[in-house]
Amino acid sequence: MPELTSILWQRNFTPILMPGRWIRIEPISIWGFYVLPRSATPEFLPPSIVNVATTTTALSAAQDTGELSGRTVKMTNWDVQGGSLAHYRLWAVDAAVAFKIFQPSARAKLDAKNISLTFDKRLTDYALKNDQLNLLPEVFTLEDQTQLFIQGFNMDPDASTNEARIGAVGWRYPLIKINHRALGPDGKPLYPPPNRIPAVTIHIGNKQ
Amino acid sequence: MAAFDLYEEPFAMMVRKKVFVTSANLNFQLTRLPWFWSQGPLSGRITGMHIVNPSGLLVTVRFWDQDLTNGSAPPSRGSGSAQGSLFMVSATASGASGTGQSSTFNVEQMKGFPEMYAGIAVQASDVNVAIFAEVRLK
Numbered sequence: 001m002p003e004l005t006s007i008l009w010q011r012n013f014t015p016i017l018m019p020g021r022w023i024r025i026e027p028i029s030i031w032g033f034y035v036l037p038r039s040a041t042p043e044f045l046p047p048s049i050v051n052v053a054t055t056t057t058a059l060s061a062a063q064d065t066g067e068l069s070g071r072t073v074k075m076t077n078w079d080v081q082g083g084s085l086a087h088y089r090l091w092a093v094d095a096a097v098a099f100k101i102f103q104p105s106a107r108a109k110l111d112a113k114n115i116s117l118t119f120d121k122r123l124t125d126y127a128l129k130n131d132q133l134n135l136l137p138e139v140f141t142l143e144d145q146t147q148l149f150i151q152g153f154n155m156d157p158d159a160s161t162n163e164a165r166i167g168a169v170g171w172r173y174p175l176i177k178i179n180h181r182a183l184g185p186d187g188k189p190l191y192p193p194p195n196r197i198p199a200v201t202i203h204i205g206n207k208q
Numbered sequence: 209m210a211a212f213d214l215y216e217e218p219f220a221m222m223v224r225k226k227v228f229v230t231s232a233n234l235n236f237q238l239t240r241l242p243w244f245w246s247q248g249p250l251s252g253r254i255t256g257m258h259i260v261n262p263s264g265l266l267v268t269v270r271f272w273d274q275d276l277t278n279g280s281a282p283p284s285r286g287s288g289s290a291q292g293s294l295f296m297v298s299a300t301a302s303g304a305s306g307t308g309q310s311s312t313f314n315v316e317q318m319k320g321f322p323e324m325y326a327g328i329a330v331q332a333s334d335v336n337v338a339i340f341a342e343v344r345l346k
Contacts, residue, residue: 064244064278095221096345098247118247121221122346155250156223157240 052152264302
């Protein structure tokens with residue numbers, strides 16, 4: 001997932017930002033530079049489980065004539081308060097359900113050239129059991145500005161399912177936006193390039 | 209957990225399936241397998257199961273690789289006959305006729321179960337046999 005985190009990509013799920021560090025959020029034309037102020041700290045977001053199906057809306061059984069459209073939900077539960085960035089790692093709770101991530105709704109993440117890839121419990125169980133948390137799919141949400149959609153597909157050809165749960169655990173970074181083009185009283189850039197080297201660059205996506 | 213750990217293969221997952229055999233020696237499908245999945249076919253094998261035979265008779269259960277509902281599935285391998293089956297178990301008879309009997313097969317006993325690609329089909333030698341299986345997909 002090269003678009004996600006450029007550095008500080010570590011084996012364990014550690015915060016990618018510490019107080020005083022800058023982050024560059026792409027596309028820069030929409031988002032820009034932010035800083036985690038020295039007066040704040042990353043806050044842990046405990047596990048949050050969302051069912052892409054419902055007790056009354058099942059995901060149809062997988063069909064050998066082709067993949068069904070599945071069911072898509074907008075993950076507003078994973079939005080965070082104004083001025084915050086959330087950083088999640090995802091895992092599949094239920095077996096035989098595949099998930100696709102969209103952000104915004106028309107833009108699939110995990111996309112290869114010919115197919116936008118799904119992930120399921122095969123990958124995420126392996127990552128969790130083997131302490132390879134870096135293999136868990138990762139998403140970011142900036143406040144409630146970057147709408148995240150998860151699409152669930154039933155992989156079971158035998159029966160429909162009402163359980164298509166996906167979990168997320170993560171970090172919330174309180175941020176302050178920086179006007180990186182601001183000029184000082186002397187007319188020179190307040191943050192000339194050497195001073196605006198971010199700790200990390202992430203790509204979120206367009207606004208909806 | 210030790211036995212379960214044997215089947216913590218990389219990039220595999222477990223599903224639970226059941227089939228109720230309503231006719232002796234006829235074909236039933238324990239599970240179809242997602243051989244058509246767009247991101248690559250998944251194969252499966254049983255890693256543990258529980259067989260219940262309410263009649264209490266000794267019952268043999270035979271497994272082979274076939275998707276019984278689709279002719280364009282991967283080619284079937286094996287058949288429901290004793291000679292053609294790819295895996296077979298005998299579930300224990302109960303001591304008293306008419307007394308239901310259940311038999312459990314753990315991961316060690318299922319070691320010879322082959323990887324199946326189209327579906328897991330089953331025949332049982334007695335009627336009203338219930339099979340509850342843990343199937344590993346990968």
